[in-house]
Amino acid sequence: MLDLGTSLIASVERDPTALAISDGDLDLTYGEWFAKISALVDGLGTMGLKPGDHVLTVMQNRWENASLHWACQLAGLIVTPINWRAKPDEVDYALEDSEARAVFYQDVSAEAVSTSGKAQNLPRVMAGKAEGGADSLSDMLSGSAADASPRASAEDWSLMLYTSGTTSRPKGVPRRHRAERAAALAHVAQNLYRHGERTLGVMPLYHTMGVRSLLASSLIGGAFVCLRRFDVAGALETIEAKKVTNLYLVPTLYHDIIHHQAFTRQKVASVTKLGFAGASMTDGLMKKLNAAFEPELFVNHYGSSEVYTCTIDQNAPLKPGSAGRSGLNQLIRVVPLGANDAETRAKPGEEGEIVALLKGDEAFEGYWKRPEATAKALRGGWYFTGDTGYFDEDGDLFVTGRADDMIITGGENVSPVEVESCLSLHPAVAEVAVVGLPDERWGKIVTAFVKRSQPVEEADLDAHCKTSGLANFRRPRAYVFVDEIPKSPVGKLLRRKLVAGEYQAETARPA
Structure with a gap:
């Protein structure tokens, strides 16, 4: 290597x-x-x-x-x-x-x-x-x-x-070096990047997605088109001016692009490939993106800083919510929650913890100066991700969240992601996040925090959940309308802030 x-x-x-890097008026x-x-x-x-x-x-x-x-x-x-x-x-x-x-x-x-x-x-x-x-x-x-x-x-x-x-x-x-280059090669192959592709370099270089875009661009004689700080108008202008051919973003940024008043199909006409990672994408957002961009390829990457690509799905809209199957450099299993090794596997449809083989070419070898954390995460040659998920009958992985995010209500396990995907399909829901809040009787109750795009009431959303087939115990028992859903700088949903009450309640009903 x-x-x-x-x-x-x-x-x-x-x-x-060939163009290697672009930053505003600078092209090299x-x-x-x-x-x-x-x-x-x-x-x-x-x-x-x-x-x-x-x-x-x-x-x-x-x-x-x-x-x-x-x-x-x-x-x-x-x-x-x-x-x-x-x-x-x-x-x-x-x-x-x-x-x-x-x-x-x-x-x-x-x-x-x-x-x-x-x-x-x-x-x-x-x-x-x-x-x-x-x-x-x-x-x-x-x-x-x-x-x-x-x-x-x-x-x-x-x-x-x-x-x-x-x-x-x-x-x-x-x-x-070898793990970084192996990850970049796999990224090129799994995204079917052609020679000379141009990537929007907006995912930060302190994040695995930004580094992946930078290294992958170099392998194909492609261009890394810098966007120093994300704003939708600037992103659309850059995509159009520099003829960006692929996007690799977190779902939050896609949401902001597709819902911005300046978005038009013409401005993103050069984009032929979409990829996302960092968080699950709701069914509603995926449908909107697929219709607006009509991409040749729509890829869901599931991974982490520790392992990079765990699984890949090159046709994400075909089975919304699916993270696909093990990446080129990886072997993935789901083990029962609380398992200490990777030998006992969860059955299809059974939710458990996702584990990744440490022999994979992209895998890390342990945390820096943190032996306790290394011992907890690395067991028997496998990396225990702390993520929950299950394989369906076809062998496709569904990531349901973090083990810490699982809502146990009345003894039943509820995945926030499943409830969020259901609610995202309602036309009046711009964004949604689901958490469990303490309740004396149930332990926790499923609570949905909703950013509305148009007038809608709790009863309407509850009726939507009923007709969509969501199991009764998974239906939210409380709704909170908010101005914004709290997120990290790279667009990851911060459920802990909702649980702690650190959010802005809706100040005005949508017109």
């Missing part, structure tokens, strides 16, 4: 004049971009950074960030990206935990870095106009140097992503 630095050089030599071919990346590799060496060192990045999806990712692969450094919205204490935590030797950031994260105590003792490099005593990343990229040569092997560490940390401090997930 090639290391990623050698892989990039192969792409440069194969397609030196592979040859032009590699010259700048090589200058950056030289600059990283001048800073005293050595193979095996971690570098923390706190940046949006700008071309300098993508360049740094590739420069680190060539220099043998371990890219350790975090959310550009991180607070000072989060920067401190990541710097201390990863033992990073430098921090790279930009204007939107400058305040957090400048008030981070740990960052003041490290080299600080800023994209754009440098200030506050930081060195300039832009100056490093504009220098000149001989073409860079790879200083890492396929067995070296490439990247360390941090998990979202919804219940505890984020966990570092270190990944090797």
Whole structure:
């Protein structure tokens, strides 16, 4: 297996004049971009950074960030990206935990870095106009140097992503060059990407989906079209102007695109492939997207930072809710809830915990400096994902949520995802999230938080659930109308906030 630095050089030599990266008015071919990346590799060496060192990045999806990712692969450094919205204490935590030797950031994260105590003792490099005593990343990229040569092997560490940390401090997930490249190759194959595809680079480079898009683009002589911060109007303008051919987004972003007043089929006419991951997509949203885009391919990816692709479904609308079958580099099973090994399998239709084989080429090997978490998740050569799901009679996987999200009401297990998919098909429901709230009699009651697109009452929604065939014990017993459903920066539903009462009740009924 090639290391990623050698892989990039192969792409440069194969397609030196092809568009490699675009960021606003800036377009660079592979040859032009590699010259700048090589200058950056030289600059990283001048800073005293050595193979095996971690570098923390706190940046949006700008071309300098993508360049740094590739420069680190060539220099043998371990890219350790975090959310550009991180607070000072989060920067401190990541710097201390990863033992990073430098921090790279930009204007939107400058305040957090400048008030981070740990960052003041490290080299600080800023994209754009440098200030506050930081060195300039832009100056490093504009220098000149001989073409860079790879200083890492396929067995070296490439990247360390941090998990979202919804219940505890984020966990570092270190990944090797070979695992990263295997994942990128599988992504190309499973999405049927052609030579020269153009990908909208909006999923952040601190997230597995953003990294996947960046690496996969390079393998096919394709272009990574940067979108620094998601907004629907800007996304539609970029898609049309740069003739983006494929989208790989979380369902929330698709929802915002398809419901925006500026959306037209003409603006997205160049898009032939849709892919989503990061969360389940409701039946209603999937139908709207399929009708609006009429894509050649509509792919559901189910995976994680630890394993990347677990399963893949290349025709998601054919069986809404299905996550498909094991990806090219993986073997997936469902075991009974509470099982300690992967030998006892759940029966078709029986809900259990999803486990992934650690021999898979994309799999991680354990958490960074977290032996307890590693021991809990890695058992007998399998990764216990903490996700619940089941295989149907055809052998297709359905992911029903997190084990912690399961609602037990009156002794019955209710999957929030199933109830959400049912309610999403009502024309007056713009968005919906389902949780279990404490109840003295039932333990928990199924509660639906609904963002309305037009007037609708609880009785209407309950009647819809009855006629759709949803079992009585799964029907919501309470409805709450809200202005917005709380989500993470990458669009993941934050059920815990609803349970904790951290939401904005509807301020005005829809007209």
